[in-house]
Amino acid sequence: MWIIGVLGFGQQGWGGLLIAGALMTLCVTIAALLLGAVLGTMVAWAKLSGNAVLRALGNAYTTVFRGVPELLIIYLIYFGGSGAVTAIGRYLGYEGFLGLPSFAAGALAVGIISGAYQAEVYRGAFLAIPKGELEAAEAIGMHRGLRFRRIIAPQVLRFAIPGIGNVWQLSLKDSALVSVTGLADLMRTSQVAAGSTRQYFLFFIAGGCLYLVLTSLSDRLFNRAERRANRSMPSSLGQA
Amino acid sequence: MVHEPSAAATTVNRLSVRNIRKKFGPLEVLRGISLEAHDGDVISILGSSGSGKSTFLRCINLLEIADEGEIWVDGEHINMISKHGRNVPASSKQVDHIRSELGMVFQSFNLWSHMTILQNLIEGPVHVLKRPRAECIEEAEALLVKVGIADKRHAYPAHLSGGQQQRAAIARSLAMKPKVMLFDEPTSALDPELVGEVLRVMRALAEEGMTMLVVTHEMNFARDVSNRVVFMREGLIDCAGSPAEMFSGATSAAFRQFIGNFRG
Numbered sequence: 001m002w003i004i005g006v007l008g009f010g011q012q013g014w015g016g017l018l019i020a021g022a023l024m025t026l027c028v029t030i031a032a033l034l035l036g037a038v039l040g041t042m043v044a045w046a047k048l049s050g051n052a053v054l055r056a057l058g059n060a061y062t063t064v065f066r067g068v069p070e071l072l073i074i075y076l077i078y079f080g081g082s083g084a085v086t087a088i089g090r091y092l093g094y095e096g097f098l099g100l101p102s103f104a105a106g107a108l109a110v111g112i113i114s115g116a117y118q119a120e121v122y123r124g125a126f127l128a129i130p131k132g133e134l135e136a137a138e139a140i141g142m143h144r145g146l147r148f149r150r151i152i153a154p155q156v157l158r159f160a161i162p163g164i165g166n167v168w169q170l171s172l173k174d175s176a177l178v179s180v181t182g183l184a185d186l187m188r189t190s191q192v193a194a195g196s197t198r199q200y201f202l203f204f205i206a207g208g209c210l211y212l213v214l215t216s217l218s219d220r221l222f223n224r225a226e227r228r229a230n231r232s233m234p235s236s237l238g239q240a
Numbered sequence: 241m242v243h244e245p246s247a248a249a250t251t252v253n254r255l256s257v258r259n260i261r262k263k264f265g266p267l268e269v270l271r272g273i274s275l276e277a278h279d280g281d282v283i284s285i286l287g288s289s290g291s292g293k294s295t296f297l298r299c300i301n302l303l304e305i306a307d308e309g310e311i312w313v314d315g316e317h318i319n320m321i322s323k324h325g326r327n328v329p330a331s332s333k334q335v336d337h338i339r340s341e342l343g344m345v346f347q348s349f350n351l352w353s354h355m356t357i358l359q360n361l362i363e364g365p366v367h368v369l370k371r372p373r374a375e376c377i378e379e380a381e382a383l384l385v386k387v388g389i390a391d392k393r394h395a396y397p398a399h400l401s402g403g404q405q406q407r408a409a410i411a412r413s414l415a416m417k418p419k420v421m422l423f424d425e426p427t428s429a430l431d432p433e434l435v436g437e438v439l440r441v442m443r444a445l446a447e448e449g450m451t452m453l454v455v456t457h458e459m460n461f462a463r464d465v466s467n468r469v470v471f472m473r474e475g476l477i478d479c480a481g482s483p484a485e486m487f488s489g490a491t492s493a494a495f496r497q498f499i500g501n502f503r504g
Contacts, residue, residue, distance in 0.1 A: 140413075
């Protein structure tokens with residue numbers, strides 16, 4: 001009975017806080033994924049461009065942010081960013097420590113990392129578009145922007161869905177590291193609950209279960225999107 | 241800007257190409273090709289692989305940029321400038337405009353795989369020509385009837401046979417109401433039993449008076465449908481003439497040998 005008590009939604013229960021933590025995790029991950037999509041598109045474009053400088057910059061981005069531990073980047077952005085904000089504050093006459101909001105810092109850090117992985121996904125997806133289809137678009141008189149909007153973007157999205165699903169899952173778990181900044185995400189909430197009730201097994205298992213709920217639900221969503229996007233492919237013959 | 245391609249020309253040609261040259265690295269693929277197509281001409285371009293015939297076709301709609309030479313489409317001169325020592329089109333707007341007037345049919349069909357057949361057909365008219373959607377759909381449906389795949393309009397390209405895909409690709413080009421149709425080995429990727437259905441569509445187009453340039457290995461099409469046959473060899477036009485002249489045997493030794501190979 002006591003399990004229901006501590007996990008429940010009553011006054012003694014941590015249930016509500018755990019759910020709130022899970023939602024916070026979801027929000028950080030969504031924000032990171034969106035930021036990563038923007039960064040990833042830009043980096044993929046740089047890596048595919050004919051310009052040697054842009055290509056080198058794109059390569060540097062993916063090499064650095066895929067090659068350095070996620071935790072280090074979170075520290076770098078949270079503490080480094082707060083240091084910079086404090087310095088600017090002092091310059092403007094404000095004495096004392098100014099912290100970067102932990103949500104923004106976390107989403108930024110995870111987003112930057114996610115962007116590095118997404119860039120590779122988009123680049124691969126672009127290369128998967130049959131070259132002839134791009135040529136047909138040119139041959140019919142589509143200008144560059146139209147080609148991107150009508151032929152490239154929809155197909156990149158289609159080929160990228162499985163890879164993005166993967167990156168989403170990675171980001172969801174990376175977001176647990178954001179708890180080091182004190183953000184009350186699922187990880188942090190489980191930790192606090194475990195510490196204050198001394199029910200370590202119970203709360204870390206409960207937290208783990210909630211992570212699994214998030215990942216398996218999103219997995220389903222991505223599978224459905226993938227099926228829908230692939231309805232024009234030969235393998236879906238007969239499903240239509 | 242309208243230039244007369246030559247002083248002798250009394251009417252504006254659908255297509256005039258003068259002295260096209262193209263190098264890929266050290267390899268000179270086109271060594272000075274000139275060609276005129278009048279309204280309703282059906283010109284078959286023959287030649288062994290590596291003779292430059294596909295490159296020539298791709299230079300006309302600027303998928304490849306010729307190093308030298310001039311092109312007029314329906315009297316409009318394609319303006320080129322020299323940039324870093326390379327010949328490039330002066331205006332990408334003009335390039336898009338010229339391309340919208342030239343229908344291109346590829347060996348590998350190149351239908352857009354994420355769109356249904358009907359969407360493939362209306363894509364150009366709606367987004368490039370910016371014509372009303374309803375009107376484009378109506379015309380597209382008629383074109384699909386004409387090429388015999390009206391029942392496939394809501395299917396995706398991957399669900400069609402090669403012959404059906406190529407007929408859809410021809411219809412996609414026709415939907416732009418092109419001044420000239422360019423065919424780049426349109427039947428070479430097809431199983432033998434599917435070649436006939438594509439050639440029938442092309443023959444019907446020729447009979448309607450469409451101006452066509454056809455790079456092909458189909459000798460029967462060249463002989464029976466086209467009114468001019470051009471034989472390319474090593475980046476040059478080796479010989480050209482009416483099918484009757486060309487296939488009578490009174491042409492170059494190289495062409496006689498070339499068609500001899502086809503007869504086995």
